[in-house]
Amino acid sequence: MGLLKQPKNKxxxxxxxxxPGPAGGSQLPTQLPKPPPCAANCPSGNDLRGAMCVxxxxxxxxxxxxxxxxxAWRLVTLTNPLPAVMGRIxxxxxxxxxxxxEKDGAxxxxxxxxxxxxxxxxxxRSLVSSAAPRSTGKSVAVIGAGPGGLSxxxxxxxxxxxxxxxxxxxxxxxxxxxxxxxHRLSRGVLDAEIGRLLGLGIRFECGCRVGxxxxxxxxxxxxxxxxxxxxxxxGRGLDIPGGQGIDVLSGIEFLRLAxxxxxxxxxxRVMVVGDGHTAIDVARVATRLGNGNGTTITLLxxxxxxxxxxxxxxxxxxxIVYGAMAQSVIRDDYGRIAQVRSQPARLGEPDAxxxxxxxxxxxxxxxxxTDTVIAAVSQYPDWRGLFGDALSLExxxxxxxxxxxxxxxxxxxxxxxxxxxxxxxxxxxxxxxxWLLGKPLADSPRRQPVSTGRVKxxxxxxxPRASQHRLTPPQSVHLPxxxxxxxxxxxxxxxxxxxxxCGTCIGCERCWMFCTPGCFSKVRNPVRGEPYxxxxxxxxxxxxxxxxxxxxxxxxxx
Numbered sequence: 001m002g003l004l005k006q007p008k009n010k011x012x013x014x015x016x017x018x019x020p021g022p023a024g025g026s027q028l029p030t031q032l033p034k035p036p037p038c039a040a041n042c043p044s045g046n047d048l049r050g051a052m053c054v055x056x057x058x059x060x061x062x063x064x065x066x067x068x069x070x071x072a073w074r075l076v077t078l079t080n081p082l083p084a085v086m087g088r089i090x091x092x093x094x095x096x097x098x099x100x101x102e103k104d105g106a107x108x109x110x111x112x113x114x115x116x117x118x119x120x121x122x123x124x125r126s127l128v129s130s131a132a133p134r135s136t137g138k139s140v141a142v143i144g145a146g147p148g149g150l151s152x153x154x155x156x157x158x159x160x161x162x163x164x165x166x167x168x169x170x171x172x173x174x175x176x177x178x179x180x181x182x183h184r185l186s187r188g189v190l191d192a193e194i195g196r197l198l199g200l201g202i203r204f205e206c207g208c209r210v211g212x213x214x215x216x217x218x219x220x221x222x223x224x225x226x227x228x229x230x231x232x233x234x235g236r237g238l239d240i241p242g243g244q245g246i247d248v249l250s251g252i253e254f255l256r257l258a259x260x261x262x263x264x265x266x267x268x269r270v271m272v273v274g275d276g277h278t279a280i281d282v283a284r285v286a287t288r289l290g291n292g293n294g295t296t297i298t299l300l301x302x303x304x305x306x307x308x309x310x311x312x313x314x315x316x317x318x319x320i321v322y323g324a325m326a327q328s329v330i331r332d333d334y335g336r337i338a339q340v341r342s343q344p345a346r347l348g349e350p351d352a353x354x355x356x357x358x359x360x361x362x363x364x365x366x367x368x369x370t371d372t373v374i375a376a377v378s379q380y381p382d383w384r385g386l387f388g389d390a391l392s393l394e395x396x397x398x399x400x401x402x403x404x405x406x407x408x409x410x411x412x413x414x415x416x417x418x419x420x421x422x423x424x425x426x427x428x429x430x431x432x433x434x435w436l437l438g439k440p441l442a443d444s445p446r447r448q449p450v451s452t453g454r455v456k457x458x459x460x461x462x463x464p465r466a467s468q469h470r471l472t473p474p475q476s477v478h479l480p481x482x483x484x485x486x487x488x489x490x491x492x493x494x495x496x497x498x499x500x501x502c503g504t505c506i507g508c509e510r511c512w513m514f515c516t517p518g519c520f521s522k523v524r525n526p527v528r529g530e531p532y533x534x535x536x537x538x539x540x541x542x543x544x545x546x547x548x549x550x551x552x553x554x555x556x557x558x
Contacts, residue, residue: 026542027557034503038094040449043419051075055496073120081154084117103457105465115492121192129158136160138436141223146174147418148410149229151425157200168209178256211385232379232411242329251278251376267371274376302345302358315473325358339367381412399428450503454553466491507532511546
């Protein structure tokens, strides 16, 4: 991978002698792949380690750079059909757990995934079917074309099932289209990745609201299975005096209007109330809508301090008030908003759903002149007309509900990041496929990810983390473009080379160089994902040097 400090000679390492095991047998080296912490903490289970390793090790595998990037794109799209989208919007919890954090900073996993997604779009790569792409003769109806529905539809289609997706809005994408602002995700990128799904034969029925235009019972009669992924498109308002009216919008409603209504305009003094990512998106979109009109944006947060860097918002002209919550909306004689009264606040303890709501704190209230309030406080799914009086579906880990032939997943089950919806769609598709074909459904065993206790960071060369080019705040406010511009090809390839290859063979040759009996032999034509060396245990003296020097934790003595 071009990242290891090679020894100058094969000087033996010192190892403490161990008493041989039962029947005189000592521990022997075992080549045992292990999950990396990035994949273990990716809700979608993307094999980004495998994707980066194939790029970093392309010369060993006999691949050109372009061939390696094509293969990396194919690996990622096995679990996620939207890598360009997810590389842009995912908060990448994988990077928080990257073993390289303890050396010189996490690998830019999300930026690399984004690059791969853009690479696939530019190269017009097509999504591939599974090993058995022939039609099964089974049909599945998917309600909702958000990330969960798209993921499930993709996985079912590539397994040979006929899939029709029913979407209430005019275009597919769900919250990706109607909730994520264009300064984070361009609609061209979203359309390109959704468009590839058509190549698998997936049919979209947009502008068709299930429960009104067609009933769930009709879908259950005409399809062999049903996946419900309606999302959570209803925004909660402000349950405070004066908090009801057309001039008080929910965050989700505002983002949808800003996306679908080009002539939508705000007032001159806008207050955004909320502590999550949606509130930040709302404030930034409001700034762009009001650009040049003298509009002022205030973000009211119960957080007493920022859990993330909001300095860019301030540079865009957004005023941030910490440690406060809206107490009441004061209206004039004509019923229009005149002021918002706020009071000191902090975030309370998590409720049953894990949500931390604002609670009042000691201190004096204050008022701020306002004419528009946007409450980005929470959202919920609209179950009306779907399953009678039921307002939810209870599901198991595979997305199976208590109704025969009905699965569900996404934000309508639990509010979370889009990667979780992608994962739930994938797991539901696996379960639906097994159910339709009468196959057993078995969970893959969960294994402990390899930690820095097994990865020898000191062996790897230090390499600076690649940074995406970003528009400056003045540029991003005035230009209809994404703030983050992504990595260029050279950066993406270099970032792949920073991957430690945790838990897998990276072809560093250290086991081969340090083995005194000569147990290890190079593989003539290595295959991606397989070890670069074979080991002859009959010649092994169980000294354990190979396990000691293996930098990625791939070899262990057992």
